[in-house]
Amino acid sequence: MNYLLKTEPTVYSFANLQKEKSTIWDGVTNPVALKHLRTMKPGDRLVIYHTGDEKSAVGTATVESADVSDPRTPAVRIKVGRPIAKPRTLAEIKAEKSFSDSPLVRQGRLSVVPLSEGQYRWLVG
Numbered sequence: 771m772n773y774l775l776k777t778e779p780t781v782y783s784f785a786n787l788q789k790e791k792s793t794i795w796d797g798v799t800n801p802v803a804l805k806h807l808r809t810m811k812p813g814d815r816l817v818i819y820h821t822g823d824e825k826s827a828v829g830t831a832t833v834e835s836a837d838v839s840d841p842r843t844p845a846v847r848i849k850v851g852r853p854i855a856k857p858r859t860l861a862e863i864k865a866e867k868s869f870s871d872s873p874l875v876r877q878g879r880l881s882v883v884p885l886s887e888g889q890y891r892w893l894v895g
Contacts, residue, residue, distance in 0.1 A: 771814045772890035773806060774827065774874060774883040775848070779820040784829035784853065787818065792834055792849045802873075803882040807844045810836045816848060817885065817893050825860040827893045829853045858893050866892060 775795060777783065787793060798804055814833040820826055830851030837845040864875050874883045885893070 772885040774817045774819050774885055776819045776821050776881045778822050784818045787850045792847055795846045795848050798881055803880055806882040807846050808838045810846050826857040827854055828857045830894055854894055856895055
């Protein structure tokens with residue numbers, strides 16, 4: 771599976787993940803986003819998306835491990851991937867036909883969004 775993880779870069783950025791190499795993805799409270807976290811498996815591919823002023827997909831990561839024994843607070847460890855050579859802005863994403871029904875554009879406040887294979891490839895170039 772593929773997912774997009776949203777983060778406010780002033781709180782935790784892709785640069786932070788690059789420095790730390792891996793982290794536990796936490797702080798998610800939305801029930802739908804938590805549902806998506808609970809479905810993650812090691813090896814799943816991720817796109818890191820900066821919210822706030824940037825509003826763009828900036829890097830990749832993978833799920834290293836997932837402990838979903840407590841469904842209210844799943845502990846998903848992610849490992850840094852690479853920066854996206856040409857970050858995709860929210861405006862570009864909204865204009866891309868493959869995202870027309872995506873929760874990324876339909877549920878703007880959702881912090882964990884599943885991606886189709888085509889959406890993932892388009893975002894990472």
